[in-house]
Amino acid sequence: MSTASERARLPSIRDVARLAGVSHQTVSRVLNDHPSIRPETKAKVLDAISVLDYRPNLAARALVTSKSNMLGILSATIGEFGPTSSIAGIEDAAREEGYSVSTLNLPATSPEAIGNAVRQLSREQVDGIVVLAPQVRVFHVLRGMSVDMPFVTLQTASGSDGVSLSADQVAGARAATEHLISLGHSDILHLAGPQDWIEAESRMRGYLDGLREADLPTFPPIRGDWTADFGYFAGKELALRRDFTAVFAANDLMAIGLMHGFRDSGIRVPHDVSVIGFDDIPVAAHVAPSLSTVHQDFPELGRRAVRILLAQIRGEQVPEFGPLQTILRARESAASR
Amino acid sequence: MSTASERARLPSIRDVARLAGVSHQTVSRVLNDHPSIRPETKAKVLDAISVLDYRPNLAARALVTSKSNMLGILSATIGEFGPTSSIAGIEDAAREEGYSVSTLNLPATSPEAIGNAVRQLSREQVDGIVVLAPQVRVFHVLRGMSVDMPFVTLQTASGSDGVSLSADQVAGARAATEHLISLGHSDILHLAGPQDWIEAESRMRGYLDGLREADLPTFPPIRGDWTADFGYFAGKELALRRDFTAVFAANDLMAIGLMHGFRDSGIRVPHDVSVIGFDDIPVAAHVAPSLSTVHQDFPELGRRAVRILLAQIRGEQVPEFGPLQTILRARESAASR
DNA sequence: TTGTACGCGTTATCAA
DNA sequence: TTGATAACGCGTACAA
Numbered sequence: 001m002s003t004a005s006e007r008a009r010l011p012s013i014r015d016v017a018r019l020a021g022v023s024h025q026t027v028s029r030v031l032n033d034h035p036s037i038r039p040e041t042k043a044k045v046l047d048a049i050s051v052l053d054y055r056p057n058l059a060a061r062a063l064v065t066s067k068s069n070m071l072g073i074l075s076a077t078i079g080e081f082g083p084t085s086s087i088a089g090i091e092d093a094a095r096e097e098g099y100s101v102s103t104l105n106l107p108a109t110s111p112e113a114i115g116n117a118v119r120q121l122s123r124e125q126v127d128g129i130v131v132l133a134p135q136v137r138v139f140h141v142l143r144g145m146s147v148d149m150p151f152v153t154l155q156t157a158s159g160s161d162g163v164s165l166s167a168d169q170v171a172g173a174r175a176a177t178e179h180l181i182s183l184g185h186s187d188i189l190h191l192a193g194p195q196d197w198i199e200a201e202s203r204m205r206g207y208l209d210g211l212r213e214a215d216l217p218t219f220p221p222i223r224g225d226w227t228a229d230f231g232y233f234a235g236k237e238l239a240l241r242r243d244f245t246a247v248f249a250a251n252d253l254m255a256i257g258l259m260h261g262f263r264d265s266g267i268r269v270p271h272d273v274s275v276i277g278f279d280d281i282p283v284a285a286h287v288a289p290s291l292s293t294v295h296q297d298f299p300e301l302g303r304r305a306v307r308i309l310l311a312q313i314r315g316e317q318v319p320e321f322g323p324l325q326t327i328l329r330a331r332e333s334a335a336s337r
Numbered sequence: 338m339s340t341a342s343e344r345a346r347l348p349s350i351r352d353v354a355r356l357a358g359v360s361h362q363t364v365s366r367v368l369n370d371h372p373s374i375r376p377e378t379k380a381k382v383l384d385a386i387s388v389l390d391y392r393p394n395l396a397a398r399a400l401v402t403s404k405s406n407m408l409g410i411l412s413a414t415i416g417e418f419g420p421t422s423s424i425a426g427i428e429d430a431a432r433e434e435g436y437s438v439s440t441l442n443l444p445a446t447s448p449e450a451i452g453n454a455v456r457q458l459s460r461e462q463v464d465g466i467v468v469l470a471p472q473v474r475v476f477h478v479l480r481g482m483s484v485d486m487p488f489v490t491l492q493t494a495s496g497s498d499g500v501s502l503s504a505d506q507v508a509g510a511r512a513a514t515e516h517l518i519s520l521g522h523s524d525i526l527h528l529a530g531p532q533d534w535i536e537a538e539s540r541m542r543g544y545l546d547g548l549r550e551a552d553l554p555t556f557p558p559i560r561g562d563w564t565a566d567f568g569y570f571a572g573k574e575l576a577l578r579r580d581f582t583a584v585f586a587a588n589d590l591m592a593i594g595l596m597h598g599f600r601d602s603g604i605r606v607p608h609d610v611s612v613i614g615f616d617d618i619p620v621a622a623h624v625a626p627s628l629s630t631v632h633q634d635f636p637e638l639g640r641r642a643v644r645i646l647l648a649q650i651r652g653e654q655v656p657e658f659g660p661l662q663t664i665l666r667a668r669e670s671a672a673s674r
Numbered sequence: 675t676t677g678t679a680c681g682c683g684t685t686a687t688c689a690a
Numbered sequence: 691t692t693g694a695t696a697a698c699g700c701g702t703a704c705a706a
Contacts, residue, residue, distance in 0.1 A: 012683055023693045028685060036691055055460050059405065060683035062396035064698045070439075070461075084421050091442050100439050100461050102407075105428050123392050124407075124437055228623045253619060260623040282590060286565045286597040288625045349699055360677045365701060373675055397699035401682050 011052040020048035031056060062125055071099045071309065072126035074117055074151075076106040076133035080226065080253075081281045082298050083132050086154060089302025090130055097310055102126055106133060109196075111141045118147055128309045130154065130302075135196045150312040152305045155198040169199055172294040172326030173206025176248050176276045179292065179328055181214050184337040185246040185274060191234055191258060192221035193250040203250045203278060224250065228257035235261015245273055245337060252277035252284050252293055259287070259333065270335035280329055289332035296326045348389040357385035368393060399462055408436045408646065409463035411454055411488075413443040413470035417563065417590075418618045419635050420469050423491060426639025427467050434647055439463060443470060446533075448478045455484055465646045467491065467639075472533045487649040489642045492535040506536055509631040509663030510543025513585050513613045516629065516665055518551050521674040522583040522611060528571055528595060529558035530587040540587045540615060561587065565594035572598015582610060582674060589614035589621050589630055596624070596670065607672035617666055626669035633663045 013031075017024040022041060029037050030045040048054070062068040071094045077083035091101045102124055104117050114133075121129055129151040131142060139153060180188050190207045193200025204221055211218045222238075224230045231254035238247070239262060249255035255277030259269050269275050269289055277284065280295035304321050311318045350368075354361040359378060366374050367382040385391070399405040408431045414420035428438045439461055441454050451470075458466055466488040468479060476490060517525050527544045530537025541558055548555045559575075561567045568591035575584070576599060586592035592614030596606050606612050606626055614621065617632035641658050648655045 014683080024683090025685085025693060025695095026691090029692085032685080038691060041691080055456065057400070057462070057683050058460055059396050059399035059403075059462055060698090061685075062698095063394070063400050063683080063700085064685045066396075066698080068396065079418075079422055079425050081416075085416055088416050088442060091440055092444075095441065100441070100457070102437050102439050103428055104432065104437070105425060107429075119392065120437070123395055125394075125396055228619050232623060256620050257623045260625065260627075263625055282565050283593050283620055283624070286569060286594045287620070288597065288600055290597075350701095351699080361700085362677060362702090363675090366676085369701080375675060378675080394699050397682090398701075400684085400699080401701045403682080 010057070011054045013054075013056070016045065016048045016052055016054050019052065020044045066125065067127055068125035069099050070124065070126045071101050071306070072121035072124065072129040073101060073103040074106065074121065074129050074131045074133060075103060076109055076135060076138055080251075082279055082296075083134070083154075085298035086132060086302035086305075089299030090306055091302075092299075093303040093306035097306065099127070099306075099310075106138070109133070109135050109138050111145075114138055114141045115145060118142075118145065118149075122147075122149060128152070128313045130305045130309060134198050136198055136201070137196055139198065150309060152309045152312070154301060154305055168323035168326055169202030170206040170209065171323070172278065172296065172328075173203040173248070173250075174210040175206075175326065175328045176278065176292075176294050177207050177210030178214075179330060180246045180248060180274060180276060180334060181210065181216065183246075183274060183334060186216050187219075187244040188216070188246045188248060189219050189238070189244045190221040191224050191231065191247055191249040191254050193223075194225055195223060200250055207248055219244070224254050226251055226253060228253045228260075230254060231257025231259075232261040232264075234258055235263075235267075236265055238262075239265030239267055246334065247273060247275050249275065249277050252279045252281045252291060255291055255293070255333070256283070256287055259289075259291075270333055274334040274337075276334045280327075284329070285331065292331045292334040293329050294326050295329050297324060300324060347394070348391045350391075350393070353382065353385045353389055353391050356389065357381045403462065404464055405462035406436050407461065407463045408438050408643070409458035409461065409466040410438060410440040411443065411458065411466055411468045411470060412440060413446055413472060413475055417588075419616055419633075420471070420491075422635035423469060423639035423642075426636030427643055428639075429636075430640040430643035434643070436464070436643075436647075443475070446470070446472050446475050448482075451475055451478045452482060455479075455482065455486075459484075459486060465489070465650045467642050467646060471535050473535055473538070474533055476535065487646055489646045489649070491638060491642055505660035505663055506539035507543040507546065508660070509615065509633065509665075510540040510585070510587075511547040512543075512663065512665045513615065513629075513631050514544050514547030515551075516667060517583045517585060517611060517613060517671060518547065518553065520583075520611060520671060523553050524556075524581040525553070525583045525585060526556050526575070526581045527558040528561050528568065528584055528586040528591050530560075530591075531562055532560060537587055544585055556581070561591050563588055563590060565590045565597075567591060568594025568596075569598040569601075571595055572600075572604075573602055575599075576602030576604055583671065584610060584612050586612065586614050589616045589618045589628060592628055592630070592670070593620070593624055596626075596628075606670055611671040611674075613671045617664075621666070622668065629668045629671040630666050631663050632666050634661060637661060 013027050014024045016027045030042050094101045131153040134155045192204045235258040277291050277293040280293045284291040284293050350364050351361045353364045367379050431438045468490040471492045529541050572595040614628050614630040617630045621628040621630050
């Protein structure tokens with residue numbers, strides 16, 4: 001039985017050097033692919049490394065280089081499908097590039113909380129931060145506090161000149177709206193996301209653009225909170241006014257709740273009212289009626305964010321991505337009048 | 338405009354010492370709450386710290402203490418609701434205790450992949466690991482390779498003597514089964530999770546226990562993959578045999594897909610067949626018919642894991658938690674015959 | 675109660 | 691191509 005106190009010290013670069021019969025500095029050069037090193041020396045060193053199962057101490061390396069090979073994720077989402085999928089993409093892409101990932105969930109979106117979070121991440125020496133904080137205010141606070149570190153936001157706020165990217169939410173929302181229009185609907189409501197959310201704004205804009213283009217009347221949006229529960233209550237409320245034949249919900253969860261509310265109020269979807277959502281969550285195709293929605297590739301978004309961030313960190317040319325395509329998935333919940 | 342090259346060096350412990358007129362060691366003592374230090378000295382130091390906005394360099398600290406104040410999460414799940422919610426709980430609890438969190442998604446469950454992942458985390462000097470790798474084989478590999486670090490698994494494999502915890506899956510599954518029995522069903526199928534998954538085994542055992550207790554016939558389980566798509570195809574298949582009146586699906590996603598498959602086959606839920614799921618995902622209450630299921634508190638699971646892990650790391654008494662309660666949520670999809 | 679000297683494991687600099 | 695030496699910022703041991 002080995003106890004903690006007996007635990008042997010891990011081999012250091014000097015142990016490797018001793019075994020290989022070189023200086024520790026030569027070992028360091030091998031580790032960092034330094035060009036000028038004789039092949040046979042390199043072989044000896046690599047040999048010693050594998051014999052000792054040596055692994056460089058990342059803390060020591062971070063100390064001297066003041067680079068941690070670590071990326072931070074600053075997240076202000078609770079566990080929704082989209083952001084969660086993007087985070088997986090971020091982590092995978094980062095690991096592929098040899099970076100580890102430190103995740104931090106914002107407890108609040110107050111400027112102080114954001115400041116603390118960034119400071120914490122900076123204390124951890126992360127080389128860059130990916131921000132998944134879809135609230136507009138987080139975005140502004142971040143810009144205001146002049147973070148001394150490269151960072152990328154996954155959502156594009158309007159008028160942002162910083163580096164950021166996103167799927168083309170506006171186009172997707174517009175496609176959803178146009179789909180409803182093409183089915184013959186002219187009185188289309190929008191069940192929007194919360195006031196402060198960038199995505200909510202984009203999707204609402206797409207909705208407004210679509211209607212305006214078709215010279216159709218717009219309605220003041222209903223402000224939701226992304227949850228299915230809210231959608232349900234909205235459905236019950238909307239059942240009392242019947243001045244519409246279709247609803248575009250800003251996400252699938254609200255759309256599913258909405259259909260439930262309609263169902264409980266005797267409104268049949270799509271017979272009486274058509275519904276379309278956004279995100280294409282895994283159950284969208286399986287609810288009754290199956291939910292028309294707009295698909296987007298969340299993990300790819302995360303991967304792109306990492307590529308941009310790493311380019312910034314390394315001082316390389318920042319890649320230009322076109323907007324990530326969204327795909328309309330027409331299903332049963334939206335039908336012609 | 339300040340460029341990277343001009344970026345000032347962050348203040349070090351010596352800068353603080355100089356400003357406070359003490360030695361860097363005294364500053365260190367203040368930072369670590371050393372008992373013997375004169376209040377006025379401490380005040381001077383704290384003052385200097387705030388003037389300089391000094392923050393200790395974590396890499397340097399990690400180097401000298403060989404503790405990183407960082408926890409690792411080893412995850413082998415793709416983005417399902419349960420594990421994702423638990424991860425959020427882990428992160429929050431860890432941050433509250435002053436630990437940062439490094440997440441690593443397993444690309445595969447092969448022994449090599451697991452070994453690499455653990456080594457990577459150990460290179461990062463994490464002080465402990467929370468394992469969310471619900472596959473039995475991951476569990477075994479981990480036990481076999483004698484990890485030189487404290488670790489906790491979120492799932493309890495049968496016969497495990499290591500530290501681990503989980504909600505009482507067996508009891509929950511049994512409650513689900515008994516619910517169906519109490520509704521008058523006697524021919525109850527089980528749509529199980531994948532062979533290798535600990536949760537799948539537990540839920541199946543609960544199913545079997547429930548039926549055996551009631552002296553009812555058991556059926557060979559159908560092995561699914563947790564996805565709604567699989568549930569759908571299972572529904573279409575099962576529609577061809579009508580030797581059952583109820584199905585217990587091992588998770589909500591499969592249950593929802595299953596109901597879809599039944600619907601497409603002309604089988605009405607719950608009129609012809611009752612269905613019950615597991616997990617209580619956010620849409621469960623809103624699909625049609627609303628899905629009976631078993632609720633569990635995933636974030637709390639994560640928090641408990643952190644508490645256990647930290648106790649191990651600190652050499653404290655490891656807290657004993659009772660099994661996390663599961664709660665039956667009876668809804669429309671399961672009805673009496 | 676405080677300070678000095680040293681070492682943690684690595685990379686950078688300069689000389690050989 | 692290689693090696694000696696000096697940092698990096700902090701905590702620990704010991705001395706004052």
